[in-house]
Amino acid sequence: MSATQAEVDHPAKKQKMDTDRKIIGTHNGTFHCDEALAVFLLRHTKAYAEADLKRTRDATILGTCSIVVDVGGVYDESKQRFDHHQRGFTEVFGHGFTTKLSSAGLVYKHFGEEIIANRLNTAPQDGKVSTLWLKLYKEFIEAIDAIDNGISQYDTTASSRYRSRTDISTRVSHLNPAWNQPIDSQTLDAQFLKASAVVGQEFMDRVDYYANAWLPARDLVATALAKRTKADPSGKIILFEQFAPWKEHLFELEAEQAIAPSEQPVYVIYPDETGGNWRVQAVPVSPESFESRKALPEAWRGVRDEELSKLSGIDRCIFVHASGFIGGNATKEGALQMARAALTL
Incomplete structure (x- = not known):
């Protein structure tokens, strides 16, 4: 008997299967780089690799989600709630970093070592995982956190000499429909998935580079320095x-x-x-x-x-x-x- 026929004949079984399937929740409407990356990262963890995605601001629907990022007004790892917009939120990555986290930084802080270990096919306890986890935050994640939280890169009021609008946060922003284009939920959801793939691929490219080129160079320098x-x-x-x-x-x-x-x-x-x-x-x-x-x-x-x-x-x-x-x-x-x-x- 096919799985589809079994679900028709046994609706209780179908309901249980739907209940067991995990769901990632985030807000609908205009999207940003931080939650696009947060969703991508979660889908590279063991717990949420096969999870569905629900984009909504309906608190009742969000309450049914297994994990919620960038919406809901709660940061509580034990409840798998990772928002950063609430009053009084001051969480930072630590390890010398002082930039306030966005949903990307929150997810990376709690799941990043597992994600890197999975990419390298090694154990999270492998010493190089921790080194790469800190390096990727410094070189990739922190800027996304800062931009989403409106933190200037430089302590200056002087006008810049030129504009650079090719950073990953800006490229993700450009994937939102323009003001005079359709903004129906189906279009926005499709563009969000595209944005998540774009920022996620860039993140994984950085993981590969730092693991396969940057880290071996560090090992060579460490050896030469010791000798x-x-x-x-x-x-x-x-x-x-x-x-x-x-x-x-x-x-x-x-x-x-x-x-x-x-x-x-x-x-x-x-x-x-x-x-x-x-x-x-x-x-x-x-x-x-x-x-x-x-x-x-x-x-x-x-x-x-x-x-x-x-x-x-x-x-x-x-x-x-x-x-x-x-x-x-x-x-x-x-x-x-x-x-x-x-x-x-």
């Missing part, structure tokens, strides 16, 4: 056997490990993109700064090739940038010699 005295007894030189983005990770790891300024590295050695030559780069004073902790010697700056080799006394030099932030040598040993010599000049 820096092998590159040079001073501990002032870090050697990478392969190129990887290192600046952000270096500063974060130094802070986490409370490395004193007097013990921090000042030069980084790595193979260039071609793999044929080597670079010696001065560590900046901050990830975005053009100022170096210790630039390469002034006498070397702007000098190239054989002239630089004669000047420095180091074979096979290629160049030193005019600002002294980076230089090159044809060999790893040559680059190391440049860094060691620069420490003393």
Whole structure:
């Protein structure tokens, strides 16, 4: 007997099946990025993967939902109610973040580690899950929280020099019908699902990038930082056997490990993109700064090739940038010699 026929013959069985099926509730009408992402995230949890979606502001209907986001005036994890509009709501993500949460941040705070673990096919207790959970909040979720709560990105009243309206919150907003287009519930619900897929796919793309590219680079930097005295007894030189983005990770790891300024590295050695030559780069004073902790010697700056080799006394030099932030040598040993010599000049 088919499932449909069984439900016809046994209406009580159909009623029980409908009752057991979970429902995600959110508000109807114009939608925003935060609840679009919140719904997407919930559908990537074990509990709500197969849940139906109900978009309404009817309190009676919302009361029948298994979980409610961005509507209802209640934040209570035990009741699976995740709204942020009520008076007195001040919940933040914690871990040093102070931006008030939207429904996206609330759902991410409680379900994010499970969602990331599911994506990586690992256990939520895996150490990298926690690292990625914090990273994704910083790089993706926090801005959505801030925009939805009307929090300015900069503490300034000055007019911006240009407008940028391509952030994910704005792109989701643009999926709402225009003022002179139909705004019936069927159209809005269809557009909401499209918005949820758009923001959700971007979130998952970020998870994949940070898990498969950013985190491996962090591991390389952590290993090189721990072994820096092998590159040079001073501990002032870090050697990478392969190129990887290192600046952000270096500063974060130094802070986490409370490395004193007097013990921090000042030069980084790595193979260039071609793999044929080597670079010696001065560590900046901050990830975005053009100022170096210790630039390469002034006498070397702007000098190239054989002239630089004669000047420095180091074979096979290629160049030193005019600002002294980076230089090159044809060999790893040559680059190391440049860094060691620069420490003393």
